[in-house]
Structures are given as structure tokens and as C-alpha cells.
Amino acid sequence: MFPAIRIREVTKRYGALQALAGIDLDIAQGEFFGLLGPNGAGKTTLISALAGLVRVDGGSLAVMGHDVRQDYRAARRALGVVPQELVYDPFFTVHETLRFQSGYHGLRRNDAWIDEILAALGLADKADAYLRDLSGGMKRRVLVAQALVHKPPVIVLDEPTAGVDVELRLSLWAFVRRLNAEGHTIVLTTHYLEEAENLCGRVAMLKAGRIVALDTTANLLRRFSLHRLRLRLAGGGSLPDALRDRARQEDGYWVLPYQDHGELEGLLAALREAGCGIAEFEVGQADLEGAFLSLMQEGAA
Amino acid sequence: MSGLGTLLYKEVLRFWKVSFQTIAAPVLTSLLYLLIFSHVLEAHVRVYENVGYVAFLVPGLVIMAVLQNAFANSSSSLIQSKVTGSLVFVLLTPITYGEFWLAYVLAAVLRGLAVGVAMLLATLPWGMPQMAEPGWILAFAALGGAVFGTLGVIAGIWADKYDQLAAFQNFLVLPLTFLSGVFYSIHSLPPFWQVLSHWNPVFYMIDGFRHGFFGISDVSPWLGIAVTGATFVALALLTLAMLRSGYKLRS
Numbered sequence: 202m203f204p205a206i207r208i209r210e211v212t213k214r215y216g217a218l219q220a221l222a223g224i225d226l227d228i229a230q231g232e233f234f235g236l237l238g239p240n241g242a243g244k245t246t247l248i249s250a251l252a253g254l255v256r257v258d259g260g261s262l263a264v265m266g267h268d269v270r271q272d273y274r275a276a277r278r279a280l281g282v283v284p285q286e287l288v289y290d291p292f293f294t295v296h297e298t299l300r301f302q303s304g305y306h307g308l309r310r311n312d313a314w315i316d317e318i319l320a321a322l323g324l325a326d327k328a329d330a331y332l333r334d335l336s337g338g339m340k341r342r343v344l345v346a347q348a349l350v351h352k353p354p355v356i357v358l359d360e361p362t363a364g365v366d367v368e369l370r371l372s373l374w375a376f377v378r379r380l381n382a383e384g385h386t387i388v389l390t391t392h393y394l395e396e397a398e399n400l401c402g403r404v405a406m407l408k409a410g411r412i413v414a415l416d417t418t419a420n421l422l423r424r425f426s427l428h429r430l431r432l433r434l435a436g437g438g439s440l441p442d443a444l445r446d447r448a449r450q451e452d453g454y455w456v457l458p459y460q461d462h463g464e465l466e467g468l469l470a471a472l473r474e475a476g477c478g479i480a481e482f483e484v485g486q487a488d489l490e491g492a493f494l495s496l497m498q499e500g501a502a
Numbered sequence: 503m504s505g506l507g508t509l510l511y512k513e514v515l516r517f518w519k520v521s522f523q524t525i526a527a528p529v530l531t532s533l534l535y536l537l538i539f540s541h542v543l544e545a546h547v548r549v550y551e552n553v554g555y556v557a558f559l560v561p562g563l564v565i566m567a568v569l570q571n572a573f574a575n576s577s578s579s580l581i582q583s584k585v586t587g588s589l590v591f592v593l594l595t596p597i598t599y600g601e602f603w604l605a606y607v608l609a610a611v612l613r614g615l616a617v618g619v620a621m622l623l624a625t626l627p628w629g630m631p632q633m634a635e636p637g638w639i640l641a642f643a644a645l646g647g648a649v650f651g652t653l654g655v656i657a658g659i660w661a662d663k664y665d666q667l668a669a670f671q672n673f674l675v676l677p678l679t680f681l682s683g684v685f686y687s688i689h690s691l692p693p694f695w696q697v698l699s700h701w702n703p704v705f706y707m708i709d710g711f712r713h714g715f716f717g718i719s720d721v722s723p724w725l726g727i728a729v730t731g732a733t734f735v736a737l738a739l740l741t742l743a744m745l746r747s748g749y750k751l752r753s
Contacts, residue, residue, distance in 0.1 A: 215753075252594055255753050274596035282594055288587030292516055304508025305595035347591060 203266040205230045205355045205386035206251065211260035213246055213410075220246040221257065222410035228388060228403075230265075230354070233381050235401030235418070236390040237493060242407040244390045245285060248359050252282045264355055278306060281353035283344050285360045285390075291333035295324060295343055298332060299350055306351040318346045321376050338369045345373065349380075356380060357388045362396065374400060394493055398422075408497060422486075429485050430457040430468060435478030444471055454481070506601040509592065513609030517575055524613060528571050529620045532563045536625065539685060549687040550718055556628050558712075561639075562684035564621045565646060565711040569704065572614035572647040573654040573675050576606040580658025581667050593752065599745035603655060603738070610651025611644055618643055632715055638723050639714030645730045646707035650675070652737040659741075659750050678704045688720055703733040 206228040213221040221243050228234045236244050249255035251262050253269050253276070262269045267276035290298065299318070303311040319325045322342040327335060332343065341361065348356060358377070362370045378400070381387045391397055397404055397418070404421055406414040414421060431454050434440070440448055440455055448457045457468060465484070472479065517524040540556040547555045583589040592602065622631065633639065653675070661667040682704040688696050699705045700721075710726030713719035719726070745751070 249753075253752065254590065254593055256748055274598070277594060277596045280594075284587075284590055286587050288590060290583065290586065290588040290591070292519060293512075297515075301508055301512045302591060302595075304511070305505050305592060305597055307505050307596070 202230060203263075204228055205232065205265060206388065207263045207266075208247070208251075209261050211247070211250060211257050211262060213243075213250065213255065213257045219410050221250070224260070224410070224412060226405060226412065226415070228386060230386055231381070231384055233387045233400055233402050234389065235397035235404040236388060236407065237394065237397055237404060238407035239497065241409075243410040244407055245359055246410075247407070248282065248357050248388075248390065251357065252280060253277060278351060279354050281348035281351065281356045283348045283356075283358040283361050285363065287337060287340050287344070289332040289340050289343065291331065294329050294331055295319070295335075295346075296328040298343060299346055302347045302350045308351060311350060314352065315346075315350060318349050321379075322346055323372060338365055341365055342369065342373075345376075354384070355386045355388070359390050361389070362391065362393060406493065428459055428462065430459065430465065431455070431483040431485060432457075432479055433481040435480045438477055440477065441471060441475035444468065505595060505597040506605055509597060509601065509605035510608050513575075513579060513605060514612055516579060517609070517613050521616075524571070524575070525617050525620055528567050528617050529624050532567045532621050533624055535563055536560065536628070540628070547686070549690070550716060553716055557631065558716075559685065560622075560625045560628065560631055561712045561715045562708055564618050564625075565643060565708050566679050566684045567621050568614035568618040568643050568647050569650045569679055569707065570675065571617040572610040572650040573657070573671070575613040576610040576651045576654030577658040577661075577667055577670070578654075579609075580606065580655065581661055581664060584658070584662075585664070589751070600742065603652070603741055603745055606655050607648055607651040610654055611647040614647035614650070615643060634717035635714045635723075637714070638710055638727075641727060642707050642711035642714065642723075642730065645727065645734060646704075646711065649703070649707070649730060649734045649737060652734065652741050655741050656737070656744065659744060662750075678702060683708050683720070703729055706730055
């Protein structure tokens with residue numbers, strides 16, 4: 202069985218900027234895949250290349266076995282993209298927008314599926330509203346609906362929950378999970394690492410146009426700092442210099458990653474010697490954000 | 503519906519929904535020209551024998567409105583969807599670049615014709631126009647509209663901002679359409695300007711269109727339709743090459 206997405210030695214340069222520096226990636230059919238990386242890592246360029254919006258300098262991309270240049274019509278039929286920007290055509294209603302999107306794909310009678318998407322995304326009562334009159338969250342739902350009108354086997358969501366309220370985020374993920382369970386391949390880019398951790402079976406991390414890590418989410422978490430110590434110091438104090446270098450701050454807490462519980466005693470001793478009083482203290486499992494940060498720092502060193 | 507049919511329908515609906523702006527407004531502008539020029543010139547200018555100045559002017563104003571509105575339709579639709587980003591919804595689909603071009607041009611022709619018909623109806627109080635050879639009227643309106651619709655696609659793709667599009671309109675489309683015999687016969691011009699006018703393809707569109715009304719013209723309508731057709735083919739090939747290369751649309 203061919204992969205849902207096959208990317209081979211893809212390069213793209215914008216002037217002096219090497220946006221993609223040789224990407225190789227296979228995503229199997231039915232996967233829920235996460236594409237992570239800081240701003241400018243090349244995530245959106247890669248997605249745009251898949252969608253045919255960006256033409257690469259070298260290498261090839263295929264969606265469901267269809268090359269995105271040679272066989273672009275079949276490739277685009279197989280792909281649904283939710284763009285990152287909140288774009289819309291203010292002249293038309295939600296229903297018109299979705300009917301047009303169906304028509305562009307050559308689908309004649311698609312109202313049953315359109316109604317189903319509208320209901321699933323909580324848009325049923327907005328069907329006759331003009332796009333210009335919708336709130337940001339509602340516009341975002343329409344974007345998702347537009348990507349789904351032609352029932353594409355592969356769905357790419359480029360930061361779909363940026364600036365979206367919690368309720369929509371949850372309902373959106375429930376819907377995307379359902380699509381994945383029904384066999385759709387899902388590719389997600391996100392800044393919310395927690396999202397990738399909860400949803401994605403496999404993750405690629407991009408940095409400066411390269412894949413710096415590619416593994417199952419569980420393996421990635423295991424490979425990097427296994428545990429983390431989360432604490433708040435009495436009087437809002439700061440950590441001693443030796444510990445501060447390896448720690449990061451999170452909502453007023455200090456988070457110290459470590460590999461083995463044997464290290465814990467040493468950490469506490471260092472705090473005691475520096476005269477730091479502990480106000481709150483918590484030991485937990487590592488998260489993707491920790492893995493992500495250590496990877497990005499690794500590359501920088 | 504096919505991809506082409508849907509995009510065409512959407513483009514027609516886009517101008518139809520705001521027809522006060524896209525049809526009524528240009529008709530009003532043309533009527534103002536008619537009122538002013540007929541008042542000033544009716545008694546002084548006679549271009550063809552047996553054709554009064556108002557009767558001469560009406561077809562010129564109609565075809566000018568057809569051409570300008572065909573240009574305005576494709577160019578403003580494209581720049582708008584580029585600026586809002588919504589063009590991506592078309593670019594993500596299997597619609598070919600040929601279908602893309604055809605949809606925008608056909609919608610532009612329909613907008614031009616709608617304005618032309620409305621304009622003709624609005625001039626009825628000045629008298630029923632003579633229509634000696636209606637086939638030429640339709641041929642020059644449709645093909646001329648297609649030329650300017652295609653020019654609008656080029657301008658809409660090329661321009662990144664509204665003011666660039668306005669420059670294209672003010673420095674190319676407006677002079678081309680004004681200086682091509684809408685208000686006069688080029689035989690009344692000094693020799694230099696007569697020669698220059700023969701290099702302006704818009705002159706042939708206006709002259710040929712007018713031929714359909716009076717059966718007389720400055721040059722043969724067959725020459726006119728050949729020049730208009732050649733202009734159309736040249737611009738269409740350029741536009742298709744632009745679209746195929748992904749110029750400004752697919753980086």
C-alpha cells in the first residue's frame with residue numbers, strides 16, 4: 202500500500218533563506234501525524250508544497266501516490282487543507298461557500314455531506330450567514346468545512362487552533378479524531394505541543410528546513426528527559442545559577458527536567474545549599490514541550 | 503457542476519449581488535457623458551451623413567462601457583481575492599489553469615454585456631437605435647469584452663495592491679478606450695493621430711461595433727474582427743503562459 206504522503210529530498214529556497222533543506226518523509230495511510238517546529242522552521246512551506254501553492258526547487262511530493270506536479274488534479278482531489286490564515290470571501294454565505302468548494306472539485310450533488318459537516322462543526326444555524334458577519338472562531342470552522350467538502354482521504358490542518366477558544370478546540374479535535382477513526386489520514390501542525398501529545402501517534406520536528414526528529418510520540422518522550430520537577434520557590438525567589446541553566450519557567454513555576462530519580466536528591470541538596478525555600482513541589486512525567494525544547498537547544502549548541 | 507461551471511457561476515454571482523455598483527453605476531456614468539456631449543456637440547458635429555451626433559455617440563459609449571466593465575470585473579475580482587487570501591480556495595482544487603482563465607473571461611464578458619444592454623435600454627429616451635447588422639454588434643461586444651476580460655486577468659494577477667491596479671486602469675485602459683473614436687471619427691483627426699489610431703486595437707472594436715448599428719465604418723468590419731481576434735489570441739496566450747508558470751499565484 203502506498204503512503205498517504207511521500208516526500209523525497211524536497212528543497213526550497215527563498216533568496217538567501219533555505220526554507221526546506223532536503224526533507225524526506227513518508228506518512229502512512231490512517232496516521233495521525235504531527236509536524237512541529239518553531240516559526241520559520243518550514244512547516245507551512247512544506248504544507249504549501251504538498252498543496253501545490255509552492256513549487257519546490259528539487260525533490261518530489263506525492264499525495265496518495267499522485268505526484269503534486271505531474272498528477273496535480275488527482276493529488277488535489279486527495280488532499281484537504283485548512284490554511285493557517287483566517288481567509289474568507291466576504292461576499293458569500295456559508296452554504297454558498299461550501300457549494301462552490303464542492304463544485305470546484307467537480308461534485309454535483311453534495312448537499313447531504315455539506316449538511317453533515319455543518320452539523321458536526323456546529324455551523325448548521327449559520328448556513329445562511331455571510332462570512333463577513335461571522336466571528337473568528339466561526340470563520341475558522343468554515344475553513345475546516347471547506348477542506349472537507351470533497352471527502353479527501355488526507356487532511357492537513359495548519360495550526361487550526363491558533364486563537365481559537367477552548368470549546369471550539371475540543372469540538373474540533375473530537376471531529377478530527379472521528380475522521381481519523383473513519384480512515385482519514387490527518388497531518389497537523391501546531392504550536393500547542395500538548396495537542397500533538399494528545400492526538401498524534403507520530404511526530405516530526407522541523408528546524409531550519411530539516412527534520413531533526415522523527416519518531417512515535419511515545420518514543421520521543423522517552424528519548425528525552427523522562428521526568429520533571431516542577432516547583433515554586435518561597436517568596437517568588439530564583440534558582441541558583443547552576444540549576445537555572447537547565448530549567449525553564451512556566452506560569453510562575455520552575456520546571457527542571459531530569460533522567461533518573463537518583464538525581465532528585467542532588468537537585469534538592471543544591472536548593473537547600475542556596476537557601477531556597479520551596480513553596481510548592483511536584484514530580485511528573487516529561488511532556489513533548491520538554492523534548493521539543495531540548496531538541497531545539499541541542500541543535501543550537 | 504464542473505469546476506469551470508462553478509467558478510463561472512461564482513464570478514457572475516459576485517458581480518450580480520452588487521449590481522447597483524457593477525451595472526447601474528457604470529450606466530449612469532455613460533449617461534452623463536451622453537447628456538454632456540450631446541448637449542455641447544449635437545449642433546456642431548456630424549460624422550456620417552444621415553446620422554446625428556447622439557445616434558453616433560450612443561454605440562461608442564456602449565462599447566466603451568462593455569470593454570471597461572469587462573476589464574473591471576476580472577481584475578477587481580482577482581485582486582480582491584488575492585488581497586483577502588480567498589483565492590487559495592480555487593488554487594487548492596483540481597481546476598486547471600485553462601479553466602481558471604476561461605471562467606474569469608466568460609464572467610467578464612457577461613458583465614460587459616449586461617452593462618451594454620442596460621446602457622442601450624437607458625438611451626431609449628433619445629430614440630430607438632438603428633441596428634443595421636446586429637451580428638457585428640454581438641461579435642464585437644463579445645470578442646472585445648473577452649480581450650478586456652483577459653487584460654483584466656493579467657492586471658489582476660500582476661498587481662499586488664489596489665493602487666497598482668488603478669495605475670493599470672488609469673494609464674492603459676482609460677487612454678486606450680478614450681482615444682479610439684468613441685466621441686469622434688478618426689477621419690476628423692490630424693494625419694499623425696489617424697496613423698496612431700490604426701495601431702490601437704480598441705479603435706477596431708469601436709469602429710466594428712458601430713458598423714453593426716449604421717452599416718458604415720472607418721475600416722471594414724472584417725479587418726476589425728481580424729485585429730480584435732488576433733489581439734485576443736495574443737493576450738490569451740500570454741495569460742495562459744503566466745498562469746501555467748504560476749506567476750505570482752504559486753511561488
